Amino acid sequence: MAKTNIHKLALNYFIKCQKELCKKYNGKELLMHGAKVIGAYDSFHEAAANGRRLFGSGNFSVQECIPGEEAYTVDIQPLVLA
Secondary structure, three states: OOOOHHHHHHHHHHHHHHHHHHHHHHEEEEEEOOOOOOEEEEOOOHHHHHHHHHHHHOOOOOOOOOHHHHOOOOOOOOOOOO
């Protein structure tokens, strides 16, 4: 049986519920464990510290709660050396 990816669950949940989450937690850092919001914090470091304490390193996600695709996408540019 395949292991459930808690990070993928967290991201999918955030994308699905982003509008409602932003109404409640806009601008906060969400500590997520799978498809569940554990807490909302003022800083990434605070959320991550609580995540490590509760679940251990690598067993939680921290998601910036802001509207729009920029909350969950990145733009990676290639490094061009002269």
